[in-house]
Amino acid sequence: MKRGEFLISTGKGVLLMCSGSCMLASCSSGDDGGGTQPPGNGGPTTVSVSLSGLSEVGAQTTKSGVLFFRIGEGQTTSDFVATEAVCPHQGGQLVWEQENGYIECQLHFSRYESDGDTIRGPQNAAGTTRDLKVYAISISNGNLIATVS
Numbered sequence: 001m002k003r004g005e006f007l008i009s010t011g012k013g014v015l016l017m018c019s020g021s022c023m024l025a026s027c028s029s030g031d032d033g034g035g036t037q038p039p040g041n042g043g044p045t046t047v048s049v050s051l052s053g054l055s056e057v058g059a060q061t062t063k064s065g066v067l068f069f070r071i072g073e074g075q076t077t078s079d080f081v082a083t084e085a086v087c088p089h090q091g092g093q094l095v096w097e098q099e100n101g102y103i104e105c106q107l108h109f110s111r112y113e114s115d116g117d118t119i120r121g122p123q124n125a126a127g128t129t130r131d132l133k134v135y136a137i138s139i140s141n142g143n144l145i146a147t148v149s
């Protein structure tokens with residue numbers, strides 16, 4: 001009797017095939033792979049920009065949904081603000097207007113204080129807005145870092 005005939009006649013061929021597939025199933029079900037959870041997992045994340053791009057009072061930049069702008073001449077966190085960069089009304093771009101001292105939406109012109117409070121709602125558009133989210137900031141190694149939660 002040949003080896004293949006022996007394995008088939010004793011049922012071990014089926015056992016070997018099952019053993020191989022079971023091992024594969026075991027590996028995939030027990031491996032979380034590190035990539036199956038969504039990034040951030042609902043916790044706070046940070047967004048960082050270089051202070052060199054915010055050297056003058058009124059300078060601003062937007063990164064990853066955060067609007068950063070400078071309101072003072074120093075190098076402390078009180079000289080900067082970080083808010084959400086997209087208007088809560090209908091997604092217009094927000095811009096810091098240094099000369100006027102407010103953030104203004106470029107779509108329907110809602111206005112907000114630098115602390116996020118709403119000054120006025122949408123102009124010539126239906127609906128309302130809400131106060132802006134203002135993010136905690138820190139400074140490290142020449143970078144301004146916003147903690148987005």
Ligand code: FES
Nearest residue numbers: 087090092105108
């Ligand atoms: S999108 Fe900003 S006021 Fe409408």
